[in-house]
Amino acid sequence: MEVTDAPSRAVSGLVLFGGLVTTALALALSSFLSGLFQTSILLFTLWYVLPVGASLVGMVAGTGYAGVSWLRGVRITWATMAAIAGVAALTFVASQVVDYAVQLNSGRAMPAFGAWFDQSTRSISFVNDDGRSATGPVGMLGYGVMIAVMAGFVGGSLTLPGILRAKHYCAACGQYMRTKHVGTLPASVKSRIMLAKSAETKVAYEAEQATAREQGMAVHDHLFTLAQGDDPAAFAETARLVDAGTKPATKLPTRLRVDLAACPSCRAGVLTSQTVTGQGRQQKVEKLAQSPVASANVRALHG
16 A cells, blocks of 8 residues: 555645645746735735635645646546645745845834734735725735635645646546547527517427437437447547537527536546536536536547
């Protein structure tokens, strides 16, 4: 057990090390920009509540964790996410200590760290675009601000690793799968205004919608059945037919999106689908189905 666990601990440590490097760079860049613009990047918020600045700095910090995980094929687990959160919180606290040390080494008369932190936290204020103070020192509320800022930094650090964790992973080859869009199937007909229509017309329209949904699901289910079968040519041909109808299908109120995640080494894959409704900002996505795909079927489609 000890022998097999050693490489895993080594690569996990490499992920954390990569994150520590980018975290140090992100905090250094934040400090530089804060001095350049004479305002704290970490304390930049929207509506005095949302810690946008800290979240963006955290996202930059998180590139190291995600980058090393992707390049080395290290799977992001919940334990990894917890470790990243802990490291991010500790480095945020450490950044406050570093700020204090920098000011202390500048020759200025400084109180003890606790008193300095309390004073700087209570003196936090927010300003308008014209540079005039909008709040004045917020006092004890400054501790709430600092907690929100730290939460934003930690959350930002987890964003990219979290996205990577959601990707399909080939345990046999130790690397993340690459996802490609197979195609989109129609699951409705075009929207029509029904205000002045008769009840019979509305019933007929609803029947059209139901028929379109059934037809789309029939092709969807056939494709997923072929994905688990041993007829690569049929699977590839059906997938290409789905792809051919993608452009008109994407304009419909409801459609079925199909994607294929495949390992770049062994070509084992996972076929997934989603039900997509609405357009633009009103678009909603719901998971529909997932199925393993044999290597031969993946190769028939993508080579």
